[in-house]
Amino acid sequence: MKIATALAGLVLTAASTAAFAEGLPDLAGREVTVVTENAYPPLQFINASGAAVGWEYDAMAEIAKRLNMVVKYENTSWDAMIPAVSSGQYDIGMTGITIRDDRKEQVDFSDAYMRSEMVMLVRGDETRFTDAKSFGANADLLMAAQPGTTPFYVGVYEVLDGNEANPRIKMFETFGAGVEALRTGDVDLVLTDGTAGNGYVAATEGKLKIVGEKLGAEDFGFIFPKGSDLVAPVNAAIADLAADGTLEKLNTKWFLEYKMGQ
Template sequence: MKTLVLATAALALSTGFAMADAHGKTIRMGTEGAYPPYNFLNDAGEVDGFEREVGDELCARAELTCEWVTNEWDSIIPNLTSGNYDTIIAGMSITDEREEVIDFTQNYFPPAASAYAAKSADADVMGGVVAAQTSTIQAGHVAESGATLLEFATYDETVAAVNNGEADAVFADKDALVPTVEESGGEMVFVGDDVPLGGGIGLGLRESDTELKAKFDAAIQSMKDDGSLNKLIIKWFGEDANTF
């Protein structure tokens, strides 16, 4: 799951945005909309994917009115703390670093692996050029691995860098890479072993929104208890996906 380096710049609130709470006001669900199958924009331009289905079900169980908004990954935490939306539901790993700034619900997706993909199984992922999305846990791992890190703003750009020869390999969530590799027609393959990173995915919230956190925690737990969360994980990530 992606983990971003915390940004410190303050962002201005747009005039019409109000800080929502758990007392009947609309809750704005912030996501990236560019990281399938977790979240993406469908042909109608609407947020879709695993997290859309999970988020809608959580809102229904918590008896909340929720709206979906998209935000670029590298400013997704500052826009939460500024009040532009009320949750982050965007494939975000729960980390100690991030918990210094925002709060998290319990995880709604278990810890999963990251992986390398390249045009050749012999690609040098330890000493070559490896592409990763900027401000992610994967980018941090590459920077410490001895490889040359090539960062891009979006996941799609990291894959394009491999295809056009800028990078020897891409390092990302394996769940995101699986469909990319499968749809490449043999042009891309996995390289080496999976790399376990992160501690599962949770909803990010402002530290002050304790009541909202409690509502979502209860809703997530109910989905775990009745098996509906595992069903959605399998639907979007396949029978071999990690489940609860």
């Protein structure tokens, strides 16, 4: 995703702007448990040195500093994340989570911190299809997906035939496992937002590429248990990060400058 796209997606509500104007809340060193998947570069992933890094880690560190809170990180799979946060097992979830009305029934969302457009990630030498229509028309081609994710539903309803049990969709527990299956030839397509897609393209130096037109746009937010008192402070901090240019700097660092695997 290009920096202009990321910046264009920043959503700052009037409430958040007012919170910033009045000064940020002080959480007085409160310990907050944040859960993530570490499988979604460049938002969060494990680098070649074994460290957990990424756009969301940097953003959360800034949020914690500005709100005077202490962050403890935990890891879980994508399919377990929303139920775990919903039940109060964790205070915040972060893993490029699309803000959707059905998910709002289970968790509260922060204001959007980024908008990303969905893309088709394929092997670098792929020539059998060039867009969603030609992929859908070839019954031999397979797609990787995580159940219950936005890419899964886009794949079902915009690329394939609307059958959620279509055998051409191969399920994987993590996004990274689906990408690895793509690289090894076990599947032929991974749908993902532009942030992760461009991150993998940059990291693989031509072994992966993006084809076709963008299939839509999605806004990302952090998630919280319903009724969490952390939503308003985090929204205020997101507005603060946007207002002073910090989000722009993170976009430049992770989408324009950083080469994963180094």
